[in-house]
Amino acid sequence: MPESIRVVVLAGATFSTGLVAGLFFAYACSVMPGLGATDDRTLIGAMQSINRKILNGWLWH
Structure with missing residues (x-):
């Protein structure tokens, strides 16, 4: 591979x-x-909601 x-x-x-x-x-x-x-209940609910939103169609294409 050339140096540049x-x-x-x-x-x-x-x-x-x-x-x-x-x-x-x-x-x-x-x-x-x-x-x-x-x-704790709010923390878990918020993190689960974040995880559901980031696992969308754009991530898997």
């Missing part, structure tokens, strides 16, 4: 990893403390 393509692929992978890590960090800092302040 290798550098571009590595940079793209590094950038993508950083974006995903940032998304997880933002979720952990914003959503989870709010859910943690609720009672």
